[in-house]
Every structure is written in C-alpha cells, then in structure tokens.
Amino acid sequence: xxxxxxxxxxxxxxxxxxxxxxxxxxxxxxxxxxxxxxxxxxxxxxxxxxxxxxxxxxxxxxxxxxxxxxxxxxxxxxxxxxxxxxxxxxxxxxxxxxxxxxxxxxxxxxxxxxxxxxxxxxxxxxxxxxxxxxxxxxxxxxxxxxxxxxxxxxxxxxxxxxxxxxxxxxxxxxxxxxxxxxxxxxxxxxxxxxxxxxxxxxxxxxxxxxxxxxxxxxxxxxxxxxxxxxxxxxxxxxxxxxxxxxxxxxxxxxxxxxxxxxxxxxxxxxxxxxxxxxxxxxxxx
Numbered sequence: 548x549x550x551x552x553x554x555x556x557x558x559x560x561x562x563x564x565x566x567x568x569x570x571x572x573x574x575x576x577x578x579x580x581x582x583x584x585x586x587x588x589x590x591x592x593x594x595x596x597x598x599x600x601x602x603x604x605x606x607x608x609x610x611x612x613x614x615x616x617x618x619x620x621x622x623x624x625x626x627x628x629x630x631x632x633x634x635x636x637x638x639x640x641x642x643x644x645x646x647x648x649x650x651x652x653x654x655x656x657x658x659x660x661x662x663x664x665x666x667x668x669x670x671x672x673x674x675x676x677x678x679x680x681x682x683x684x685x686x687x688x689x690x691x692x693x694x695x696x697x698x699x700x701x702x703x704x705x706x707x708x709x710x711x712x713x714x715x716x717x718x719x720x721x722x723x724x725x726x727x728x729x730x731x732x733x734x735x736x737x738x739x740x741x742x743x744x745x746x747x748x749x750x751x752x753x754x755x756x757x758x759x760x761x762x763x764x765x766x767x768x769x770x771x772x773x774x775x776x777x778x779x780x781x782x783x784x785x786x787x788x789x790x791x792x793x794x795x796x797x798x799x800x801x802x803x804x805x806x807x808x809x810x811x812x813x814x815x816x817x818x819x820x821x822x823x824x825x826x827x828x829x830x831x832x
Contacts, residue, residue, distance in 0.1 A: 580605070581613050586651070588623050588632050595629035653782040653806035658682040660827035661745060661778055661804050667691050669742040672770045673698060675726030675763075676747030678780040680704065695739060697727045697766065719762070728762040731769035744774035750788035751781050751809075753816035755797055757790035764792035776800045783807040797822050 580603055587602065588594050599610045618625040623632060657678060662685035665671070670693040673679050680700055686692065687706040694705065697716040705713065718729015732738060746767055749758040756779065758764050771777045771794075779801055786809050799821030803809070806827055809817060817824055 577613070581617060584610075584613055585617060585622050588630050590651075593626070593629060593631040598629070654678045654681045654780075656806055656827040657780050657782060657804050658685045660825055661780055662686055662688070664778060664802070665689055665692070665743065669693075670740070671695070672731070672739075672741045672744045672774055673701060674744075674746050674767050674770060675699075675724060676780075678747040678782070679745055682745055682780060686710075695731075695741065697729075699725045699727065716766075718766075726763075728760070728766055731766060731773055739773050741770075741774040742776070744770045744777040745780065746771065746777055747780050748785060748794065749790035750785050751779065751797075751803065751813070752787050752789050753797075753813055754789055754793070756794040757788075758792050758794055759790050761792045764794045767794045771795060771800075776802065779803045781805050783809075786810055786813055796820070 584599060584603065587599070596607050596610050596614070599614075600607055603610070614623070614625055614630050617623050618630065623630045654677060658681035661682050665686065667689045668691040669689075673683065673694060673696040675696075675698040679698060683694075683698075683701050684704055686709045689709055690711075692710045693712045693714075694701070694710055695714045695716065696702070697718070699715070699720070702713050702715065714733070716727055716729060716731060717733075718727040720727055746756070748756045748767075750756070756767075758767060777798075777800055781803060783806055786805075786807075797817055797820035801817075801820070801822040802825060803817060803822060804825045804827060808814065808826055809824065814824070
C-alpha cells in the first residue's frame with residue numbers, strides 16, 4: 548500500500564506582533580530565563596552570547612553559566628561564542644516545561660490537523676506529552692467524547708462540551724513529565740477498547756516508534772493495541788531518531804501527522820508499512 552500524503556492547512560490567523568526584547572524583570576528568576584533561552588535557541592537553531600545578553604538583559608557571565616548548565620543537561624549544545632539546538636534527547640526525559648515550549652508553532656499546527664480527524668462520540672486514548680496536550684485543547688468542535696488518558700494535565704484543559712466521560716489511568720506518577728505509568732486497564736474490569744489512540748512519541752524512524760522510558764513504551768503499545776487506529780503526532784525534530792525504548796513498528800493502522808514531510812528513507816518505510824502521512828502546513832485553506 549502506498550502512503551497517502553495530504554497537506555492539511557489551518558485557517559488563517561492574525562500575524563503575531565513583531566518580537567521585542569523582553570524586560571529584564573521577566574527573566575529575573577534563573578529557571579524562567581533558562582526555559583526561555585532553550586526555546587529561543589531551538590526556534591532559531593543557534594544563538595550567540597552577545598545576542599542572548601541583549602535579549603535577556605543580563606551579563607555575558609550569566610549567559611555563559613546558563614549555557615554551560617543547559618549543555619551539561621543535554622538541552623542544547625555549547626559552541627564557541629554561543630550555543631546551537633541540541634539533538635532531541637534519546638535516553639532521558641527533558642523537563643516538561645522545556646518540552647511545552649519547544650517547537651510550539653509546529654505542535655499547534657499538528658494539533659489542529661489531528662483534531663479535524665476526530666468525530667463526535669469517539670472514544671480516545673491519549674498519552675502524555677506536550678503535543679497531545681495541544682491536541683486536547685483543539686477538541687472544542689466535537690462532542691460526546693470518551694477520553695482515557697495517563698496525562699495528568701489533560702482533563703483540566705478539555706472543553707466541557709466536548710467530553711462525556713474522562714478516565715485517568717492509574718499507576719506510578721511521574722511529576723516531572725505529568726503522567727502516570729501503569730496498565731491500560733481499570734480495577735475490576737477487563738481490557739478496554741477505543742476508536743483512536745492519539746500518541747506523542749520520542750522518535751520515529753524506519754525501525755518504528757520509540758520513547759525514552761521502557762514502562763512508557765509498554766503503556767503506549769497497549770494504548771495502540773486497544774484502538775482501531777493510531778494517530779501519531781510528531782514534529783520534524785523526531786524524524787530518524789530512535790529513543791531508548793521501542794514502542795512498535797510502523798503499521799497500516801498508523802496516521803502520522805507532522806509539520807514537514809519525512810525524509811526519503813523514513814517516507815519509504817512509512818509507505819512500505821501502509822501508513823498514512825498528513826502534513827499540517829499552517830497556511831490558509
């Protein structure tokens with residue numbers, strides 16, 4: 548089966564105002580400044596110490612200390628005179644606040660495209676992650692959904708009119724990523740069945756889907772097995788990366804939604820597997 552690639556475009560939106568340098572007070576707290584610094588480097592690909600000093604209105608020594616710390620944590624790569632965006636982590640979870648900020652616009656386009664594939668009355672299984680959280684915010688146009696999730700942040704942001712029932716899966720609570728890890732089941736019941744699994748992943752390659760934790764990989768695989776189809780949400784930074792724990796091979800029940808077309812080898816693997824690919828371009832329909 549050949550892969551069908553569709554470009555789904557979001558309705559036009561007002562252009563954002565030009566970016567201005569933030570006030571120094573906004574980044575007085577190191578954690579806030581470093582989160583914004585990570586986002587800036589990832590959005591622009593690279594940044595110099597001088598550029599970051601001007602943007603965050605702090606001294607070169609402060610920026611250098613921030614860059615050294617973030618480099619040691621694997622959140623960016625230190626270079627002479629600045630930093631570049633790091634390769635996506637393949638062995639450990641990035642802080643959830645950093646993942647929320649990374650590739651924000653791409654995730655928003657992916658989320659809108661995914662939400663348009665959901666019909667009223669469906670039962671959804673949604674895993675943890677920043678892109679699936681963005682997806683949940685876009686479900687206001689449907690109704691009567693049953694949602695099963697391990698994403699602790701998700702129930703609070705669902706539109707009240709969109710959902711009939713929400714079920715939170717139990718297990719170990721990982722506060723740093725705001726998820727639970729455990730069986731895809733509920734006490735006193737048998738296995739569950741869903742129409743659609745909406746899945747965020749740590750990597751997608753010809754070898755399949757992957758994530759950073761073994762327990763999470765098992766849980767995501769069970770979510771997908773319990774569903775008729777799986778919608779995989781992955782921005783282009785996840786392409787051709789194999790995270791630590793393998794989830795599943797690519798398959799015909801998979802629909803990948805991304806912000807850019809996959810590279811040739813991955814595109815061929817998706818085609819060979821019979822998967823569908825949807826590109827969310829963000830331009831006016």
